[in-house]
Amino acid sequence: MKNLSEWSLGGRNVGAVVSWFLVGGDLYTGYTFIAIPALMYSSGALGFYALPYCILIYPLLFVVFPKLWQVAKNHGYVTGPEYVRGRFGNRWLALAIGLTGIIATMPYIALQLVSTQVLFGALGWTGSGTLAYLPLVISFLALAAFSYQSGLRASALIAVVKGVLVYSAVIGAVIAIPLKLGGYGAIFSKIGAKVILAAPTAHNLGQFSAYGTLAMGSAIALYLYPHAITGLLSSASNKIIKRNAVTLHAFNLLLAFLAFLGLMAVVGGVGSDPAFASGFKTFGSSFAVPAVLMKFLPDWFTGFAFAGIAVGCLVPAAIMAIGSANIIARDVVTPFASWKSEAQEARWARAFSVLMVLGGLAFVIGIPMKEVVNFQLLGGIWICQTAPAVFLSLYMRKYLTGWGVLLGWLVGMTVGTWMVVDNAFASSVFTLPFFGTMIPSYIALAALIPNVIVALVTSPLFRGAQAGKDETLATDYVTPQAAA
Amino acid sequence: MDKHPAGTRATLTWLLIIPVVAVVVPYFYNFYAPTLGGFPFFYWYQIAWVFLTAGLTWFLLRRGD
Numbered sequence: 014m015k016n017l018s019e020w021s022l023g024g025r026n027v028g029a030v031v032s033w034f035l036v037g038g039d040l041y042t043g044y045t046f047i048a049i050p051a052l053m054y055s056s057g058a059l060g061f062y063a064l065p066y067c068i069l070i071y072p073l074l075f076v077v078f079p080k081l082w083q084v085a086k087n088h089g090y091v092t093g094p095e096y097v098r099g100r101f102g103n104r105w106l107a108l109a110i111g112l113t114g115i116i117a118t119m120p121y122i123a124l125q126l127v128s129t130q131v132l133f134g135a136l137g138w139t140g141s142g143t144l145a146y147l148p149l150v151i152s153f154l155a156l157a158a159f160s161y162q163s164g165l166r167a168s169a170l171i172a173v174v175k176g177v178l179v180y181s182a183v184i185g186a187v188i189a190i191p192l193k194l195g196g197y198g199a200i201f202s203k204i205g206a207k208v209i210l211a212a213p214t215a216h217n218l219g220q221f222s223a224y225g226t227l228a229m230g231s232a233i234a235l236y237l238y239p240h241a242i243t244g245l246l247s248s249a250s251n252k253i254i255k256r257n258a259v260t261l262h263a264f265n266l267l268l269a270f271l272a273f274l275g276l277m278a279v280v281g282g283v284g285s286d287p288a289f290a291s292g293f294k295t296f297g298s299s300f301a302v303p304a305v306l307m308k309f310l311p312d313w314f315t316g317f318a319f320a321g322i323a324v325g326c327l328v329p330a331a332i333m334a335i336g337s338a339n340i341i342a343r344d345v346v347t348p349f350a351s352w353k354s355e356a357q358e359a360r361w362a363r364a365f366s367v368l369m370v371l372g373g374l375a376f377v378i379g380i381p382m383k384e385v386v387n388f389q390l391l392g393g394i395w396i397c398q399t400a401p402a403v404f405l406s407l408y409m410r411k412y413l414t415g416w417g418v419l420l421g422w423l424v425g426m427t428v429g430t431w432m433v434v435d436n437a438f439a440s441s442v443f444t445l446p447f448f449g450t451m452i453p454s455y456i457a458l459a460a461l462i463p464n465v466i467v468a469l470v471t472s473p474l475f476r477g478a479q480a481g482k483d484e485t486l487a488t489d490y491v492t493p494q495a496a497a
Numbered sequence: 498m499d500k501h502p503a504g505t506r507a508t509l510t511w512l513l514i515i516p517v518v519a520v521v522v523p524y525f526y527n528f529y530a531p532t533l534g535g536f537p538f539f540y541w542y543q544i545a546w547v548f549l550t551a552g553l554t555w556f557l558l559r560r561g562d
Contacts, residue, residue, distance in 0.1 A: 064520075069520065076510055208537060209539045221524065226521075228520065258554050260551075262551035269544050
């Protein structure tokens with residue numbers, strides 16, 4: 014590998030069709046395949062927040078990313094934090110944003126590994142002690158070798174395989190299983206009250222505000238993750254990004270029907286089926302998808318679907334490892350020490366990607382696997398606090414200053430973490446009192462509000478320190494209009 | 498989107514606020530009836546917004562926004 018952008022961004026030259034598969038395969042992860050149906054299985058309609066969440070990500074993609082892509086291309090930026098360093102000329106802010114990305118990605122990689130572990134469990138792997146982790150270690154080795162060796166280009170090709178496998182498996186499953194359960198109408202009518210959200214009471218918005226804020230906060234958080242930025246910056250043009258903002262909606266239909274698998278698991282009675290008792294005991298509601306597939310579909314099809322889900326978990330995990338490795342190389346090391354050559358930087362970044370996968374593995378083994386979704390949501394709370402530095406900075410070019418944004422970040426991280434601790438790590442939704450009305454809100458969004466306020470209020474105080482530090486130009490942010 | 502040289506139309510990108518409001522406020526759609534092909538309103542309304550949002554974005558893309 015000649016240099017970092019070659020290994021990690023495919024030379025910034027991924028064409029329209031492959032980019033569609035790559036970004037889709039990058040954004041829809043083990044969380045989509047296992048955790049969301051699991052949440053539908055255990056909580057009903059609330060789990061469907063994933064759909065509004067993923068509807069919102071495309072308007073955001075359409076508006077924000079062509080700008081970020083253009084400025085990154087003009088200046089050769091490979092990561093989000095690197096753009097932040099160029100834009101604000103403040104390496105401490107860039108370091109804070111970079112470390113937030115790495116720390117938030119670790120549990121996200123762990124989530125992918127946990128999801129594959131559930132599949133191995135379903136296939137009857139019931140070892141105990143260290144032996145229980147054997148399949149996981151094997152997936153880990155495959156993943157680490159994969160991202161180390163081939164970088165983003167290989168991930169892009171495997172993403173095409175993932176797309177084909179997952180689409181065929183899901184379409185087959187969501188047609189075949191309802192046929193055995195009396196059709197969709199019968200399924201929804203048997204769910205009970207949880208088929209829609211619980212209505213708010215006079216003094217508590219309950220699931221309504223939780224649903225809306227989870228969708229909005231998750232949408233803002235998504236593109237701040239290193240793997241999302243890596244996947245998008247690899248596109249060959251910002252026209253491709255805009256077109257993807259239309260066509261990637263196809264993955265949302267997939268997502269909606271995957272979520273329904275959780276309801277099919279409820280109606281299909283997998284929870285009371287003795288055949289799956291040990292699976293549910295070990296993996297909790299995450300076992301819903303494997304169980305419903307195994308109960309209602311022939312073995313050959315289940316095997317095919319499992320393979321699709323496993324590949325579906327490894328593709329984003331590989332890109333997460335690559336994206337975080339870029340951050341370590343470009344934003345943690347480079348500003349404080351220098352590389353001898355571009356080749357040396359690329360070599361080290363590849364080693365860092367293995368380190369990231371190891372971190373994810375340590376996470377899985379060290380933390381009890383209860384609610385898989387909560388892992389991802391906790392990371393989401395932190396990553397969301399980088400939104401002013403990465404997104405708002407694309408717009409308020411004259412106003413925001415590096416130190417102001419750093420102060421906002423500090424406040425957001427503190428408030429968000431405090432709310433999680435106050436919830437005893439049990440939930441990512443915090444109940445905010447507002448003039449006598451209780452408003453349960455996704456912490457990522459609740460903490461972003463003081464973050465933005467502090468950034469806006471304190472930014473003017475650092476005008477002097479900011480002067481002349483922005484290496485980007487006004488013209489970097491203008492994307493070709495109409496001419497497209 | 499920052500600049501509109503003389504002769505170009507103003508951007509309509511702000512229209513994208515519509516799907517945002519439509520899908521994050523459950524007051525609009527947290528109902529079982531009317532069902533469509535067995536799907537409760539809650540679900541088919543949100544699935545419909547997948548198509549509506551894609552359509553709106555496509556319109557903006559064609560327009561050159």
